[in-house]
Amino acid sequence: xxxxxxxxxxxxxxxxxxxxxxxxxxxxxxxxxxxxxxxxxxxxxxxxxxxxxxxxxxxxxxxxxxxxxxxxxxxxxxxxxxxxxxxxxxxxxxxxxxxxxxxxxxxxxxxxxx
Amino acid sequence: xxxxxxxxxxxxxxxxxxxxxxxxxxxxxxxxxxxxxxxxxxxxxxxxxxxxxxxxxxxxxxxxxxxxxxxxxxxxxxxxxxxxxxxxxxxxxxxxxxxxxxxxxxxxxxxxxx
Numbered sequence: 001x002x003x004x005x006x007x008x009x010x011x012x013x014x015x016x017x018x019x020x021x022x023x024x025x026x027x028x029x030x031x032x033x034x035x036x037x038x039x040x041x042x043x044x045x046x047x048x049x050x051x052x053x054x055x056x057x058x059x060x061x062x063x064x065x066x067x068x069x070x071x072x073x074x075x076x077x078x079x080x081x082x083x084x085x086x087x088x089x090x091x092x093x094x095x096x097x098x099x100x101x102x103x104x105x106x107x108x109x110x111x112x113x114x
Numbered sequence: 115x116x117x118x119x120x121x122x123x124x125x126x127x128x129x130x131x132x133x134x135x136x137x138x139x140x141x142x143x144x145x146x147x148x149x150x151x152x153x154x155x156x157x158x159x160x161x162x163x164x165x166x167x168x169x170x171x172x173x174x175x176x177x178x179x180x181x182x183x184x185x186x187x188x189x190x191x192x193x194x195x196x197x198x199x200x201x202x203x204x205x206x207x208x209x210x211x212x213x214x215x216x217x218x219x220x221x222x223x224x225x226x227x228x
Binding site for chain 2: 004035040042043044058088090094102103104106107108
């Protein structure tokens with residue numbers, strides 16, 4: 001186990017609704033990254049948070065937003081859900097942004113949009 | 115823009131056979147890092163290996179080995195004497211010098227039969 005926990009593990013929403021996904025990073029890690037993995041594809045980088053500030057964003061619209069809290073846990077919010085938002089959402093934690101090391105991933109939150 | 119291509123979508127082998135996974139990447143950066151991750155059915159991505167762009171030395175770690183060739187932008191990964199527990203989806207990934215913002219390939223599903 002990586003020590004990264006995500007909730008909920010599964011959820012079903014309908015088009016137009018909003019969803020919040022949560023992630024607790026591994027102890028000692030101050031950086032959280034979120035990835036979207038559609039079925040049968042590789043993960044795609046959504047954004048990264050470092051010390052409560054967004055530190056880089058992938059090619060995702062503004063309706064994808066996030067937060068990082070003082071304890072370094074994080075939330076991913078998606079507004080106005082679309083069918084194509086159905087995917088596994090993975091959270092990864094690491095320490096710092098000036099080095100490049102191993103990312104520790106959670107088991108993901110599987111979102112189904114009907 | 116960075117891009118990672120894994121041409122093999124699925125490989126099926128019998129236990130104890132060797133498995134080689136291909137990965138080709140594109141980047142304009144002169145400093146970058148390459149990774150291999152394993153994704154078992156549980157969903158979390160498990161770090162396997164990392165290599166930076168200045169180190170083309172190929173190594174062996176247990177049953178894993180890799181072949182990094184900068185001249186052909188390839189970073190191939192081999193599992194020696196495969197086991198049933200190696201069955202998973204394997205992802206090759208690339209990131210710039212710092213920051214852990216990974217670009218993943220589409221993945222290769224490995225099925226090891228007893």
